Amino acid sequence: MVPCLPGRPARALARSLALLLALSVAAAVPRAWARVEVFDRGPTLRAGKFIMRVSNAGILGNPFPDLSTDPSFEYPQGSGQEMMLSASLWVGAVDALGEARVSGAPLLEFRPTLSDADTVHEAWHGCFGGLRGEDDDGDGRIDEELLNGRDDDGDGEVDEDFRMVGQQMLACDYTDDQPEAMNVYANGELHRPLGLSVHQEAYAWSYPGFDGIAGLQFTITNHGTSALREVYLGLYADLDVTARSDRAGHTNDVVTQLGFTRSFFKDTSFIIVEGDSIKQACFDRIGRTLPVVTERPGSPTPDLPVVTVLPLEHTRDPLGYFVPAVARAPARDAFRVSVFASDRTPTTGAPPRLDADRYAALTGAWPQSPDGYVGDQSLLVSCGPFPRLEPGQSVDFALALVTAPKLESLQVALGNAAALYRGIELNLLPDNQGPKKQWWITGDTGLNGHEVCLEPPPGVEFTADPDCALKFGEPPGIRTHLYRSGECYWTDADCDACTGLNGRETVLRWQDPYVVPPSPTQRVTVGDRSVRIEWDNLPEILVAAGKAGPKGGKFLGYRVYRLDDWRNRTSILPPRENWAALATYGADTRDSKQLIASITDTTLEYDRYWYGQKHYPVGYYVVTDHEAKNGFDYLYLVTTVVERSIEVYPGHSRVDHFESPLVASFDQRVVPRVESHKDALGIWVVPNPFRGTAGWDRPPINGDRLSRHIDFMGLPRARCVIRIWTLAGDHVATLEHDGTDGSGGEAAWDLISRKGQDVASGIYIYTVESSLGNATGRFVVIR
Numbered sequence: 001m002v003p004c005l006p007g008r009p010a011r012a013l014a015r016s017l018a019l020l021l022a023l024s025v026a027a028a029v030p031r032a033w034a035r036v037e038v039f040d041r042g043p044t045l046r047a048g049k050f051i052m053r054v055s056n057a058g059i060l061g062n063p064f065p066d067l068s069t070d071p072s073f074e075y076p077q078g079s080g081q082e083m084m085l086s087a088s089l090w091v092g093a094v095d096a097l098g099e100a101r102v103s104g105a106p107l108l109e110f111r112p113t114l115s116d117a118d119t120v121h122e123a124w125h126g127c128f129g130g131l132r133g134e135d136d137d138g139d140g141r142i143d144e145e146l147l148n149g150r151d152d153d154g155d156g157e158v159d160e161d162f163r164m165v166g167q168q169m170l171a172c173d174y175t176d177d178q179p180e181a182m183n184v185y186a187n188g189e190l191h192r193p194l195g196l197s198v199h200q201e202a203y204a205w206s207y208p209g210f211d212g213i214a215g216l217q218f219t220i221t222n223h224g225t226s227a228l229r230e231v232y233l234g235l236y237a238d239l240d241v242t243a244r245s246d247r248a249g250h251t252n253d254v255v256t257q258l259g260f261t262r263s264f265f266k267d268t269s270f271i272i273v274e275g276d277s278i279k280q281a282c283f284d285r286i287g288r289t290l291p292v293v294t295e296r297p298g299s300p301t302p303d304l305p306v307v308t309v310l311p312l313e314h315t316r317d318p319l320g321y322f323v324p325a326v327a328r329a330p331a332r333d334a335f336r337v338s339v340f341a342s343d344r345t346p347t348t349g350a351p352p353r354l355d356a357d358r359y360a361a362l363t364g365a366w367p368q369s370p371d372g373y374v375g376d377q378s379l380l381v382s383c384g385p386f387p388r389l390e391p392g393q394s395v396d397f398a399l400a401l402v403t404a405p406k407l408e409s410l411q412v413a414l415g416n417a418a419a420l421y422r423g424i425e426l427n428l429l430p431d432n433q434g435p436k437k438q439w440w441i442t443g444d445t446g447l448n449g450h451e452v453c454l455e456p457p458p459g460v461e462f463t464a465d466p467d468c469a470l471k472f473g474e475p476p477g478i479r480t481h482l483y484r485s486g487e488c489y490w491t492d493a494d495c496d497a498c499t500g501l502n503g504r505e506t507v508l509r510w511q512d513p514y515v516v517p518p519s520p521t522q523r524v525t526v527g528d529r530s531v532r533i534e535w536d537n538l539p540e541i542l543v544a545a546g547k548a549g550p551k552g553g554k555f556l557g558y559r560v561y562r563l564d565d566w567r568n569r570t571s572i573l574p575p576r577e578n579w580a581a582l583a584t585y586g587a588d589t590r591d592s593k594q595l596i597a598s599i600t601d602t603t604l605e606y607d608r609y610w611y612g613q614k615h616y617p618v619g620y621y622v623v624t625d626h627e628a629k630n631g632f633d634y635l636y637l638v639t640t641v642v643e644r645s646i647e648v649y650p651g652h653s654r655v656d657h658f659e660s661p662l663v664a665s666f667d668q669r670v671v672p673r674v675e676s677h678k679d680a681l682g683i684w685v686v687p688n689p690f691r692g693t694a695g696w697d698r699p700p701i702n703g704d705r706l707s708r709h710i711d712f713m714g715l716p717r718a719r720c721v722i723r724i725w726t727l728a729g730d731h732v733a734t735l736e737h738d739g740t741d742g743s744g745g746e747a748a749w750d751l752i753s754r755k756g757q758d759v760a761s762g763i764y765i766y767t768v769e770s771s772l773g774n775a776t777g778r779f780v781v782i783r
Contacts, residue, residue, distance in 0.1 A: 035112045035119070037172075040068045043120040047168035047204040047663050048211035050075040050083070050403060051571075054202050056120050056172035058110030060216075060401070061086035063238075071244075071571060075212065075305050075403045080244045080570030080701075083307040083403045087237035090382070091176070091220055092359040093194050093228035093389070100359035101192050103176035105236065109191050110198060111178040117149030120172045123164055126518025126538060126548050130164030133508065134547075137161045146199060147171040165510040166203030166215065167518075167661065173199050175223070187353045195224025205420070206516045206661035213417045214401040215510060221394040232362035232384035233314065233397040236351070238342070239293040239377055241304045244570070252299040253377045255339050255369075258308070258407055261287035262415035264422060267504075269497050271448050272438045274476045282498030286418040291339050292410060293377045306410050307403040311335035312421040313509075314383040315395040318452050318493035322464045322483075326457060329386050329395065331493070338380040341369040351378055398509070423511040425504035441467050441479065443490030446505030449497040453488035460485065468495035517549035517640040518542065519660040520558065523618045524636050526672045531625045531634060533560060536618045538610070539640040539660070545611035550658055553642040557586025557593055560623055561662060563635040566698040572666045573635075579662055582625065584641065599623050628672045631686040631711030631746060633698060635664050673746050676717035676739035680773035683714045685766070689780035690751070709748045710779065712766070715739050720770035722747060727763055751781065758783075 037043060037055045045052040051074045053062045061072035063086035073084035090104040103109050112118035129136045132143060137155065143163040145152045148171060153161070177193035203215035216235070222228055242249025266282040292308040295301060320331025338361060340351040349369030352358045360366045362382045369377070386395055400417040404410035429445040436442050443450030443466065456462065461484045469475035471492070481489055492500060520535035540555040542548035549555075565578040586593040599621050606614035628634060639660045645653045687694070690710050698708065712722055715737055722735040733754050737747040751759050761783045768775040 035114060036108070037112075037120050038062075038064050038067055040070060041665075041667060042068060042070055043122060043170055044070065044665070045168060045170060045202055045204040045214055046077065046665070047124075047166065047206050047661055048213065049077060050204075050212060050214070051077050052084075052202070052204075052214050052401070054120055054170045054172075056112045056118060056174050056200075057108055058089040058104050058174060058198065058200070059086055059107055060084075060088070060202070060214075061238075063107060069572075073214075073307070073401065073403070074244075074571060075307075076575075078569065078571045078573055078575040081304060082240055082242055082244050083305060084401070085238040085240050085250070087235055087309075087401065089198065089200070089218060090234040090236055090358060090362060090380075091194065091196055091198075091231070092234070092355075092362045092384075093231045095192075095194070095228070096226050100356050101194055102355045102358040102362070103191075103194050103196055105358055106187070109181050109193075110174045110176050111181045112172070112174045113178065118173050119149065120170050121147050121149055121159070123147055123159075123162075123169045123171075124518060125164060125167045125512070125516070126542050127164065128538075129160040130162055130169075131547055132163045132165070132512075135161065147201070148173055148199065165201065165217075166512060167206040167516060168204045168663070170202045171200065173197065189355060192355075194228055195222060195226075197221045197223045203510065205513065206663075207513045209412060210416050210420065210513055212403045212413050213420065215417070215420060216399050216401065217510070218397040219394050220397065222389045222391050225391055227391065228389040229387065230384070231386040231389045231395065232359070232382055233386075233395065234362045234380055234382035235309060235397075235399055236380045237309050237378060237401065239307050239309075239379060241293055241295050241307060243301055243304070246301065249295075249301065250376045251343065252296045252301075252374065253293050254296045254372070254374050255291045255377055256294050256306075256407065257289055257371075258292045258411060258414075259287065259289040260411045260414040260418075261285065262418050264419065266425070266498060267501055269449070269501055270438055271440050271497060273440045273472055277438075278472070278497075280497055282501055284422060286415075286422065288414075290414070291337060291379060292407065293379070294407070296374050305403050305405050306407055307401070308410065308414075309337070309379050309381045310400045310402050310414055310417050311337065311381045311383065312398040312400060312418070314397050315386070318454055318491070319456060321493045321495075322454075323456070323460065323462050326460050328388055328390075328393065328457075330384070334385075335381065335383045336364045338364060338366065338382070339369050340366075340378045340380065341373055341375040342378060343375045344369055344373070349373070351380075420511060420513075421509055423507055423509040425501070426506045426508055427503040428506045429503075431503040440469075440472070440476070443467070443492070443500070445490060446500045446503045447490075449492040449495075449500050450490040451496075451500030451505070452491055452493050454483060454491040454493060455488035456483050456485055458485045464491075466491040468492040471495045471497060515550040515553075515658055517553070517555075517642045517658060517660050519640055519663070520621075520638055521618050522636075522638050524668070524670055526628075526670045528674045529626070529628060529630055529672055531628045531636060531670060531672055533623045533625065533636050533638065534619045535621050535638045537616050537620050541610050541613045541615060543640075543642055544613065547611065549640075549642040550644045550656070553644045553658065556641040556643045556657070557584050557596060558621065559584045559639045559641055559659065561637045561639065562625065563637075563664070564632065566633065567693070569699050569701060571701065573664065576662050579637070583623070585621070585623075586641075596621070629686060630672045630674050630713055631709075631748070633669050633671055635669055637662055637664055673744075674713050676742045676745040677714050678717060678772065680716045680720070680768055680770055680775040683712060683768055683775045683777060685777065685779040686711050686713055689782050692781075692783045709750050710781075712737075712747045712749070712768070713745065715745050715747060715768065716770045716772040717742050717745075718770045718772045720768055722749075723767045723769075724749070725765045725767070727765065732759060732764065 092102040145162040199219040201217040240250040264284040269280045295304045317327040317329035320327035522535040525532040585596040724732040
């Protein structure tokens with residue numbers, strides 16, 4: 001048994017264990033290990049102001065710096081400030097032998113199957129097949145698919161009609177009983193799976209006020225052959241408020257309690273009771289007090305952002321109001337939030353290390369870290385118990401990771417996250433339209449407080465008041481109904497006249513702030529001193545149809561951006577302020593726009609009709625950047641611009657503009673290049689001189705160390721050897737290049753000498769030797 005030490009040594013041990021697991025498992029089952037998306041340049045949520053790493057192993061963030069240099073939960077993007085080491089899903093239950101087991105800790109107990117579909121799937125607002133509440137594939141059903149790479153409805157198509165949430169959505173599936181996970185032996189325990197399948201979804205939004213929210217939704221299914229008892233769900237989040245370069249920053253964190261409330265007007269309830277009309281204004285009031293991780297006052301970096309985990313909802317069973325013994329889930333909110341510090345001892349608030357202790361923590365029975373403690377903080381948000389989870393049954397669990405610059409702005413962001421999840425209520429079922437529609441005993445369907453059509457499981461019968469007459473104070477008379485399996489009866493289970501309101505019986509969670517239009521699909525192709533940017537026309541179709549952008553919005557045009565300034569980079573990409581707008585294209589030339597007709601390829605055929613309009617594929621709009629330089633690093637993005645006119649008062653309107661976000665990844669970087677030449681007569685170096693503080697110089701950071709380079713251009717279509725010398729004749733470096741296929745007329749040098757050292761400022765000479773001729777030249781390095 002390997003001892004687990006508190007604090008940073010425990011983290012080092014965890015990373016070493018992860019690397020050991022990686023090596024051992026990779027040797028035994030390389031394909032299975034390759035399916036686990038914990039390696040470098042993996043999927044990230046990045047539509048908001050943050051970047052969060054997402055895996056298909058029940059892990060959020062990047063707890064494996066030996067395997068990946070990706071950020072964990074960086075906020076803001078490009079700042080190098082981390083809000084979290086990692087977060088992981090925990091599911092605990094009591095097995096048939098009466099023993100408590102937990103899946104999800106230690107890490108990698110959840111893993112994907114060997115199916116090619118079990119990767120992390122990505123979708124963006126406005127994508128084909130993802131319009132929520134729409135019949136995308138025309139089969140008469142709405143959102144019948146999951147984003148999972150599978151044909152869920154058996155029509156031969158994949159992910160063609162799923163529920164898109166947010167500006168960006170990442171989804172994946174995994175289980176707790178993959179063979180390689182069952183061979184994990186940590187802290188003296190062998191992993192004993194519960195037989196769980198998990199569908200995980202993560203969401204991000206671009207709209208201000210919502211761009212620090214990472215929404216999370218888990219659906220956990222018992223795919224085993226026996227029931228699980230006393231099930232608890234949890235998210236364990238090792239929150240760190242620290243600059244990535246500060247190795248001890250996690251030890252300066254402190255927990256502060258922060259409360260928030262948000263009220264939403266729903267509608268007015270009119271209920272007739274014995275001839276009297278009872279009128280009530282109905283509100284949803286949401287509020288919690290949560291532990292928030294902040295930097296300790298007086299620390300070297302006191303102005304870092306703050307972060308917390310917001311519990312939102314879990315599966316509920318209204319049978320719990322009547323016959324708790326047969327309910328499969330709590331009837332009321334059953335969340336709890338616990339605080340631990342990894343640099344404390346187990347009995348004084350350290351995180352649990354064994355399954356029995358983790359289960360105790362899920363129930364709220366494990367010792368917590370004391371208020372005011374300064375150290376390495378972790379939060380556990382858990383809910384339950386779910387008395388029984390039968391084979392084939394599922395439970396849902398929703399929460400959000402929320403970060404903001406200050407506590408005051410975090411309060412607003414928490415309210416916004418609650419508003420997102422609250423969603424909207426829809427009337428999808430036909431209501432009772434007779435003369436007794438507003439009578440207090442009329443419930444079909446979702447009327448007069450009757451929010452649920454209640455049906456007990458097989459073998460259970462009970463008698464109860466379906467109207468909750470007691471909610472009127474002096475009950476007008478209590479009637480009863482015999483509930484039995486096989487039929488459901490509309491019931492006011494929660495005794496609240498404001499649920500089941502005016503027939504809106506269906507709740508659509510995760511309602512988006514539909515104000516940010518989607519970006520088009522684009523393609524970028526490099527050439528010789530040029531870059532070609534192409535995109536499609538889907539955003540303008542969706543805006544015109546009222547399916548994207550602000551309500552009443554009007555498509556204004558597209559804007560093309562370029563990133564070529566890499567200064568002030570503390571993360572894999574520099575701050576968004578470094579992007580430059582090249583041009584805006586629209587139907588007119590107002591506000592310095594260029595005519596979109598000038599970049600339209602009218603010879604391209606449309607590929608489908610979408611909301612009564614022709615959709616043209618990528619290539620319909622084409623822009624070429626002729627100012628790009630060979631050998632330099634660029635990123636390009638196309639955004640959609642929409643305007644909305646609002647009448648402030650009669651005769652005066654305000655025009656607001658909305659634009660899709662600048663969202664890019666480092667892997668989209670392109671470098672214009674030159675083809676190989678037929679001889680060695682035209683070789684040159686770019687940039688020359690090389691300046692270490694120029695905008696095009698990528699400062700080395702974690703994940704992109706060998707970033708600075710010069711490029712030898714115009715190399716011959718042959719094998720050649722490039723040697724670099726000082727003016728004194730000292731040999732600095734040798735490069736070998738193969739240009740025989742004609743596609744590679746350039747070779748990069750990272751400014752590292754053959755002795756492994758950065759070269760100093762100065763003048764250097766280069767020689768090129770090839771079968772098509774030789775060349776000599778010089779270049780300058782200015783550090």
